[in-house]
Amino acid sequence: MPVFRWGSAFDAFRDLEREVDRWVRSMDIAFENPRIGRPYPMLNLYDLGSEYLITAELSGCTAAELDLTVANGVVTMRGKRTPAGDVPEDRFRRRERPIGNWERSISVPERINDDDVRAELNDGLLKLYLPKTPSAAPKQIPVTKGRSEISNENATEGESR
Amino acid sequence: MSETIEPQQPERDDSPNRDDSSLSQSEESPQRWVRTPPIDIYETEEGLVLCADLPGVSAENLDLQVQDNRLTLFGRVDMPNDRLETLVHQEYHQGDFLRSFILSDDVDHERISAKLTDGVLEVRLPRVPRSQPRKISIQAD
Structure with missing residues (x-):
């Protein structure tokens, strides 16, 4: 056994x-938890085809407190995280939420139409829509069959198939 | 006073939700994550105040419950965009917030109140009022 x-x-x-x-x-x-070395706010960038969408986590930020600018394809946002109330330091049992001034700028990979940028801030989540300029949209280039030399026309046709 | 409130380490941190319920959802949104929100806890005259950053959570999507001395907060985030293939640059995972705490007996469970403003949850945890010493009069026969 x-x-x-x-x-x-x-x-x-x-x-x-x-x-x-x-x-x-x-x-x-x-x-x-202390979020050391992490950029604030954290953001995601989406390519929705005709426009870009940036989402940023800005809890506690109101629309009036947020300063948002777009210039030359660079989006800059800045603001300040103020601690709630006047709580003395020694009253804290745990402190993980960041406080203070913050600023972030990111450059968008393509040209954007600065005039039609829309931004929504709901429940501390910013959604920033950046429409691409028409010139940035891919342009279809028509391809025609080349007719270089009449003598070997049949050969070119054979190769293109 | 001993620790009145103790944040619990979540069982899953920043890991894909593997519940059965999420499996059915996973076909539409394959990456639904459960995240741990950062919190502050501070003392006041009345008790304790807990603040949590829950960006993207609205009041109707927030579930806060106390059971057997455990306070659990779960905030559902509506996805700004379900089509993950459109994601070009990612710094955070789209997902819901979950965290639980052990409350001591000092906290008056009946009087816990909470409010949510601009994605910041504030939970007030008042202390149980100390019982006043009562003098018992003795009657002599």
Whole structure:
């Protein structure tokens, strides 16, 4: 009768794996929560075909507090995160939310029509629509069959097929 | 006073939601993430105040509940754009916010109040009022 079974031995590995997983994840949280070195605000850029969409996470920011400019394909946003109320530093048990002045600018990969830029700010999420200029839209170039020399016309035709 | 409120480490952090419910959704939006919102906790005269950054969460999409001393907040974010192939540059994952906290017995569960303004949730956790010593009069026969 076997005393040692591989099955239960592997269970121990699984426990260890889970334990290490948990440990690694807690490290991750410890480093992530202060959001050190991360740009603020975090944003995503979408290419919707005729326009670009930038979404930015700006919780606590009102439309009046947000300063948004577009010039030469560079979008600049700036604002200030003010702590709620006048809470003394020693009252805080935990502080993960960033405070202070912030500014970010990003350049959009294509030419945009500055006059038709739209921005919405709802529940702390900014949506910025940047329509592309018509010249930036891909232009279809018609391709015609070349008729270079009459003598080898048949040969060119054969190659193009 | 011992820790009145303790943020719990989430079971899943920034990982794709693998619930059964999300699996059915996954066909439309394959990358639905659960994220941990940053929070502040500070003390006031009445108790504690918890603030959380929940950008993109509206009041009707926010679920806040207390069960067995555990306060859980879950905020659903409406996707600004479901078509992920249009994503050119990404710094954050589109997804919902989840975080839970263990409340101590000091917190008066009945009087917890919350408000959500511009994507910032503020939860007020008042302390249970200390019971006043009561003098019991003794009657002599």
